[in-house]
Amino acid sequence: MSRIGIIGSAGAMGQALVQAIAAAGETHAGGIDKDGDLAALVSASDVLVDFSSPAALEANLDAAVAGNVPIVVGTTGLEERHHFLVDQAAESIPVLQTGNTSLGVNMLVHLVREAALRLDESWDIEILEMHHRRKVDAPSGTALMLGAAAAEGRGIAIEHNSERGRDGITGARGRGAIGFASLRGGTVAGEHSVIMAGEDERIVLSHSAENRSIFARGAVRAAQWLTGQAPGRYDMAKVLGL
Numbered sequence: 001m002s003r004i005g006i007i008g009s010a011g012a013m014g015q016a017l018v019q020a021i022a023a024a025g026e027t028h029a030g031g032i033d034k035d036g037d038l039a040a041l042v043s044a045s046d047v048l049v050d051f052s053s054p055a056a057l058e059a060n061l062d063a064a065v066a067g068n069v070p071i072v073v074g075t076t077g078l079e080e081r082h083h084f085l086v087d088q089a090a091e092s093i094p095v096l097q098t099g100n101t102s103l104g105v106n107m108l109v110h111l112v113r114e115a116a117l118r119l120d121e122s123w124d125i126e127i128l129e130m131h132h133r134r135k136v137d138a139p140s141g142t143a144l145m146l147g148a149a150a151a152e153g154r155g156i157a158i159e160h161n162s163e164r165g166r167d168g169i170t171g172a173r174g175r176g177a178i179g180f181a182s183l184r185g186g187t188v189a190g191e192h193s194v195i196m197a198g199e200d201e202r203i204v205l206s207h208s209a210e211n212r213s214i215f216a217r218g219a220v221r222a223a224q225w226l227t228g229q230a231p232g233r234y235d236m237a238k239v240l241g242l
């Protein structure tokens, strides 16, 4: 049994996590939000789960390293500098970073990589996501994971082959590009579609989150798995054996 500490505890994911920890028979070590006592939470925890804000990431990783406690980073909206910080922390402690903790999305990531490996550049890949009106980052972390998987399958660098935020006279779509589009509204927990559009035909691979419990269950599974791992950077594929 592990003591799981929550960063971002009063938030939508933090609250879903409290329920998932109890359902899994684990111990809720406590939680913090902005201005909470991070050091005390680290001392009380065997493993941390962070669903807060990119602005909090550096302090969270530093505290986890100082306390030698593994951390699951589920926060999205991360930039290159945040990924660098994750890599640095992973030299000392186990860190699992993912834009989506659900089994279904991680299976979708796998399927997208496989499809992109087999389809040539004449198939245009577009990623469409929709989330609730409160979401602050776009494209979603999941959309970025799906784009990265498509690029990996295709053997191209996503940094040089993305089309994001089209507006106005954008010119025709680039051959081989991976496009992203984001919708926001209502209470949608998370919808992702990867559209592969070829000549006169289309393949659509998609996932619908019916509620946040799928992310919370996945985060608890990740926290359980991460406890006892060697220092390093991990993802959900390792946890789920995909």
Ligand SMILES: NC(=O)C1=CN([C@@H]2O[C@H](COP(=O)(O)OP(=O)(O)OC[C@H]3O[C@@H](n4cnc5c(N)ncnc54)[C@H](OP(=O)(O)O)[C@@H]3O)[C@@H](O)[C@H]2O)C=CC1
Pocket: 007, 008, 009, 010, 011, 012, 013, 014, 032, 033, 034, 035, 036, 050, 051, 052, 053, 055, 056, 073, 074, 075, 076, 077, 098, 099, 100, 101, 102, 141, 215
């Ligand atoms: N990887 C995954 O599977 C999933 C990832 N997410 C991601 O998780 C994050 C949180 O989502 P959600 O719960 O919907 O967001 P909410 O806005 O509902 O919750 C965020 C929480 O984080 C807290 N917080 C903000 N800044 C800090 C800080 N510096 N230190 C500690 N806590 C802080 C907020 O507290 P306060 O109100 O005091 O600011 C708030 O309680 C987002 O990045 C989202 O995209 C969401 C679902 C699944």
Ligand SMILES: O=C(O)C1=N[C@H](C(=O)O)C[C@H](O)C1
Pocket: 076, 077, 099, 100, 131, 135, 139, 140, 141, 142, 143, 189, 190, 191
């Ligand atoms: O903010 C959310 O709610 C979600 N965020 C994650 C993302 O950015 O992909 C995961 C999930 O889709 C819900």
